[in-house]
Amino acid sequence: MTRVRAFLVALALCVGLAPAPAAVLTLQAPGPPQRIISLVPALTEMLFAIGAGPQVIAVSSFDTYPPEAASRPRVGALLDPDVERVLSMKPDLVAIYGSQDDLRQQLTRANIALFDYRHGGLDAIMETMRRLGERTGHGREANEIAEDLERRLEAIRQRTAGRPHPKTLLVFGREPGSLRNIYVSGGRGFLHDMLVVAGGVDLFADVDRESVQATTEAILARAPDVILELHEGPAMDATAAARAAAAWSRLAAAPAVKNGRVHVVSGEGLVVPGPRVAASTERLARALHPAAFAP
């Protein structure tokens, strides 16, 4: 009993000694933020693209692009942000992902400005880019880049517009060497939007989700004209790509397999909703409509 009482006293002391959040002095930064931390790779890419790179002092553990970003200190990522490090670097703006509720609370309590973000469709990428520009004092550059991306996407759309749009299975995950755990794009999100711009009809457009675990039965029943498999990471050589495509040969009745229209697209940044999205979309379009891009 005495032990319990002692513990309670100790607990009360701890609570009493903790600084009251309201007592923290608020210092409002006068100009645009100069010490930005980005915990989201897509936002890091945007920051560097719009010219806010010099203001970025730290990035997430998964940031590899652009190369300047990779040289910044790393402070954790979506699931494991290093709050102490973030605080100790005295940032004046932290870009976080929408689901990082604990981090949001901690940073708000510490009076640090936040840029809150969630993945969305292609429109959301442009909107985020412009919002980020305004917030960091690079509104004009951000607008230019967003407009440029919009122009390039529109050009791709125009280029493939007159052609028949094939029913496409857009795969972004699969157990290597088998047809297990196949993850494909559903009818929402930037991958779906990219496919539509590239001139394809999403095979799982009716499923209102960003990702769908597709069974071989559902794929056979829906009969894709094209299977487009994305491999994020270092570009695969021809042998590796052919081996990845060969895994689909078991579904011989799928028109995509019958007509040799299983395409493997690999490379860095394919599934990052950032400034490289137009380039990635063009790669999808070239795979779907090679004739439209023939010289």
Next chain:
Amino acid sequence: MTATIGRRLRTVLPGFAVAAAAAVLLAPTIGSTPISLGRAFDRSIPWADNVDAQIFFVARLPRVLAAALVGSTLATSGVVLQALLRNPLATPFTLGVSAGAALGALLAIAFGLDVGAMGVSSVPIASFVGSLVATGIVYALARSQRRGLSTNVLLLAGVTLNSFFSALILFVQYLADFTQTFRTVRWLMGDLDVGSYGPILAALPFILLAFIAFALLPRTLNLLTLGGDLAAARGVDVGKAERMAFISASLATGAAVSLAGPIGFIGIVVPHLVRLLVGADHRLVLPASAFFGAAFLIGCDVVSRTAFPPLELPVGVVTAMIGGPFFLWQLVRHS
């Protein structure tokens, strides 16, 4: 007594066998897509043009066969381990086999291993190796105590290894990147969409080997349930019997888990239901569980692939939904 058991085997077992056979035959005809069986078996249509046949033979049949094999294996392993550990709540995953298998699978996913063999991808191979390592560790620990196997040490070593491997699994997940972590989580939910017959054929020899051992065990298991000393007094080589039971159950579980992930609760729900139906004699419980386990998992898999088409409910979630409440009911009933 022998006459009675003989008669009961002849009257009761065919019922279970028919149920399992019916499940194997019916399940491939059920799915999210309506198919024409006539077309599926029409040999005059070229294979590449016959969608119905491919849905039947490529998408559904491997799943049903995998479910039958895994369900049967986990159910019988559950029976053997419950007798061996003299604990009605033991499961095939109690002794650390599944945690070892999970660690192996997760390492393969996290390091992006891509070295398949015989139509089997790296994940099942790594997972089977993991299960063997776990079995080896638990066995060595249990052997080190006295001449035979100490079931107490077996249980404690298994439970401890489970926690230790779970910690390693969390560590690997923490180090892995986001998409890999998601894949590992999905693997842990169990998945019967094996994609081809290769993984089933690869698991089959190990499971058959274990089943041969199981076939020799029932009479011994009956005596073991009464206690080691009593069994020894009746002429049972307790050490040998326990070794055989442990190794065969672990081998079978490892092969089943590497095929379909750790699908929970089969190993406890099925044996108990079977005991409710046919009594406690292992000569009856063991074969009946083999048939009933197959039918049960095939049924759960039908639910998992038809509940929300085109999405799929992980089969481990279905078995847990049925098994969780059942397990608690057993716990209350026994205490």
